[in-house]
Amino acid sequence: MAQHNALGKKGEQLAVDFLIKNGYDIVARNYRFDKAEVDIIAKLEETLAIIEVKTRSTIDFGNPQDFVKPKQIQRLVKAVDAYVNLNGLEVDVRFDIIAIVKEGKTFTIEHLENAFYHF
Helix, strand or coil: CCHHHHHHHHHHHHHHHHHHHCCCEEEEEEEEECCEEEEEEEEECCEEEEEEEEEECCCCCCCHHHHCCHHHHHHHHHHHHHHHHHCCCCCEEEEEEEEEEEECCEEEEEEECCHHHHC
């Protein structure tokens, strides 16, 4: 596995662990619809949190959250709409980013709730 793929997988697991520790239930991981992949679908009370995980080994080229582009957001919204309709869910939906940066042997984790409104 390429090093960046391994880092991405590690970041997703760190994000899952972080969410569980903070009271979220993990509903799905790596949900695919058309060209979109939703990293994590989690539930906190009556809110469905759609989590895009961005992991980087450095912030030399920008913060991890800066790499979520408008086209990707459009795909995620379409995928989540399909997921909610397919499962007949009546929930509030929120789009979050978990930004993870490797710093030596440790990782910093930042959870940005309602992150897509910041673009």
